[in-house]
Amino acid sequence: MGGEILEDWKIKIAALWIVAELSAIVGNMLELYESGVIEGLIAGELAGMQITPELMLALAILFLIGPVMAFLSLALKDSINRWVNIIVGVVFVGFTFMTIGEYLTIQSAYSASKILIEVVGLVFLVLIVWYAWKSKQKA
Numbered sequence: 001m002g003g004e005i006l007e008d009w010k011i012k013i014a015a016l017w018i019v020a021e022l023s024a025i026v027g028n029m030l031e032l033y034e035s036g037v038i039e040g041l042i043a044g045e046l047a048g049m050q051i052t053p054e055l056m057l058a059l060a061i062l063f064l065i066g067p068v069m070a071f072l073s074l075a076l077k078d079s080i081n082r083w084v085n086i087i088v089g090v091v092f093v094g095f096t097f098m099t100i101g102e103y104l105t106i107q108s109a110y111s112a113s114k115i116l117i118e119v120v121g122l123v124f125l126v127l128i129v130w131y132a133w134k135s136k137q138k139a
Helices: 002-031 037-042 053-075 078-105 111-138
Strands: none
Touching: 002 053, 002 078, 002 111, 053 078, 078 111
């Protein structure tokens, strides 16, 4: 019976990583519709930065962390799983707060939708940390 409870929190965390990643992808896809973004990408710029192979590699790694964490949440031993999810989740919560802060300072017609998507992603990340933290109590 105890194993079922532990598997339950692992499945919840894996699903939360997938949903958090999907919200990030949706946010980035919707950003493409903002005026000037496509033109900037064509010009080789991303958020005012020059698009380089190194930047693309960093973005690829960033976007792969969610799916990898979903898999690791199901595969790692419980104690390691707990701490990896707490640490990575807290780091992503920090990034999300920084992104929300950036969107609050930018005057854009799309700011409200960007903030909404980031807040939804933030809720999922906080839930990841919460379930990982609570998992020790259930062990």
